[in-house]
Amino acid sequence: MDNIEKLKNIFVESLEIKPNTVNDELSYGSASWDSIAHLALVASIEMEFDIMLSSDDVIDMSSFKKAKEILGKHGIQF
């Protein structure tokens, strides 16, 4: 599974949404992406990609697009 599919799966499972709703426009506050889902989401990202997110990364992760950018800083290629 490539990184984009891996990230999409994390969003699908953490937010309990359909795969076709995961796109760059998906942002915090939409679907079921609330504060508690955000916790679960960032924890899954850390675990699946084996990285350690900083507080700035966690607070800045405001959309699927932004998540890709943040992971890019950690050397994850999409």
Added chain:
Amino acid sequence: MMLENLNIRQATFNDIEFVIEAIIESEKSGSDVISSCKIFGLTEDKFKEVLREVLAQDDIEGYDYCLSGFIIAENNGEYVGALGSFYENSETPSGRIKATILFQYLDKSKMKEISKNSRIIKGITPGREPGCLQLEHGYVREQYRRKGIFLTLIKENIKRNLGMYSFPKVQGILFKDNYKSYNAHLKFGYKVVDERRVNDSEIFNFFPYDTKVLMELNQDKFPKI
């Protein structure tokens, strides 16, 4: 009758233990259920420990565990009540700030469980409107209730924030069945603008009630500075 020596002031680091009492009692909303403990799988002592660390760290504004957002009511040096406030920012919503702060303190091995819990409770909390002042964690100790202190705290908190920000409305999220708090808000002039109910009995594993309301106070009801 109002207390003669009632003093209202901003919370300081010395008030952290009482602010923790206020947060926990307001979460309980007259019940024995501390929602955060249930959702995050924490004991009450562990939750207090987390709150102690969060409230003592650099004051991060824009969410409900910000110490400088709390005002304290005291009478002859004794704690009477507290009420927190924060300004809901459109760029960084309070929920994302709270998640970021809590992420530093929660046990990451419990995140799968927290994720499952989030599926049950999603939908019960109405969204806050950016640009509005939010009042949260209102609490008055039992022996000082029915003396108008909660309403005084609301009034004082709005006045103090009007000196710092401009906002068209004040909002608060509370359980509809927490009658005392709900009626106090109505008495002050708040109106219900959103109501969310979860029709799943599992909700009671996390919250004392199944319905939350977003209440609003419009500018024309603000106290005069």
